[in-house]
Amino acid sequence: MSPLLRVEDVHIRFGGVVAADGVYLDLEPGESLAIIGPNGAGKTTFLNICTGYLKPTAGRVLFEGNDITGQPPRAIVRLGIARAFQIPQLFLEHSVLDNMLIAAAARTRAWNPFRAMVALPERAEMIGLLRQLGVADTAEQRVDGLPEGVRKLVDVALALALKPRLLLLDEPTSGVSSSEKFQIMDALVQALKNQAVTSVFVEHDMEMVSRYAHRVAVWNGGRVQMVGTPADVLADADVRRDVVGI
């Protein structure tokens, strides 16, 4: 099977800091890959390159065989790569459902200027997505009144509203109490499975990694140091020393 995403020899530097120094990575359709690594290893930079926010100085990014290197974020979203952020990016002054409908409108590009929000055909579908993530009861609430954990799930629902084939998540459970973490990840992984979305998530919590990832990629100094199953990677002596910190 050809990879969903292929990253070839990608380089980028910010002044003296080399954030990507020859990154190679293949992503199989349907898998869930965790990215771990010390701070400053270039994990978020990698997500930014894949989503078009940063243009690499060398190398290529292929999505479903098409070269998307350096394309603007909007074009990449349309091709099917969505992203959820470490700090949820939501329109705070809108209700949860309005946020979803705005994303749906961005996806379909059907735009009748005077169409009422209550009459949009995507309404049921969006409520269904919220239900999958277990936050349907917040649909009519304004985002700025919601707790962080719920916002995270709404952020993921928003990304899924774009019907991506690949979803990149930057620390999906950061800033959430440890009791909520598993609940959030369970809902998230189930929703990704239902929608058949391949996912990449940056994570610091090794327990989350071993529980939810099919494969793990270890970042270090702007390179992929190692790729393997969670069991193999977490058993590796170098990884345990540099990343896990044991």
Next chain:
Amino acid sequence: MTPQLALLATLDGIAYAALVFMVAVGLTMIFGVMRILNVAHGSFYAIGAYSAASIVLGLTAAGMNPWLVFPGLLLAAVGVGAVLGTLIERLLLTRIYTKEPVLQLLVTFAVFMILEDVQRLVWGVRPYFAAEPVYLLGNVQVVGIFYTAYQLILLPTVALLVLVGLRLFLRRTLSGRLIVAVTEDREMATALGINAGRVFLLTFVLGSTLAALGGALASPTTSLVPGIGADMIVLSFAVVAIAGLGQVEGAAIAALMIGLGRSFAVYVMPELEVVVPYLVMVIVLLIRPEGLFGVVERRRI
């Protein structure tokens, strides 16, 4: 001041506030969404007024059904807003969205100057007066005062419709929600795949149409001379500053403050008439620098 005079001043003030509100709310919307302070907004008011006067005079001269002048006023507003608004946004503003505010201000000021001369070329410097719509609606009596129905009923009604309509549009329609979303966080809206360019065009045309509507509705009540656009843009800036940038309901209240302040000054201390709007503005800004209803820019993480 007799009660009758006070009532007269109040009616004058409301009628004037209705016009100022329509222009100012367009200006504040454009600024709220696009972050461009559009000096050329005054030109839309002036050209809307002149076009409306031409249509009214043309219809009257052609001996058509006189009531056609009302659709004529609306047509002038929508036509000027849609055609001129689209041209300016697409050809000029799209090039300067990423430039620094000083340059944006200079460019819209240049557009304003050019359009001032275009008005002189097309309509000359002779005053235009096309009061047919005011005569058609006649006068009404309010507590012993005769007042034109056009200014007493039509202008405030249209202003209220604009206020309520804009509120519903921004809250309840997809386009309105998209406009608010782009205002709140343009980067994120783009990340979702929303075409911010299209939202900008829609906003600019809508805001410009409101300015042209203000002009078209003002044309029957005043004589049109070169310079009306400049007067109106300065007043609109005062309204927007008093209300706080991007505030729709606030603009209505600020317009009323300025309208009433000005009309009362006319009767009480005529020499203060011109200064009153700025006095109100200075007092408000001294107490609340962000405007009456403005919010201090939220910190973005």
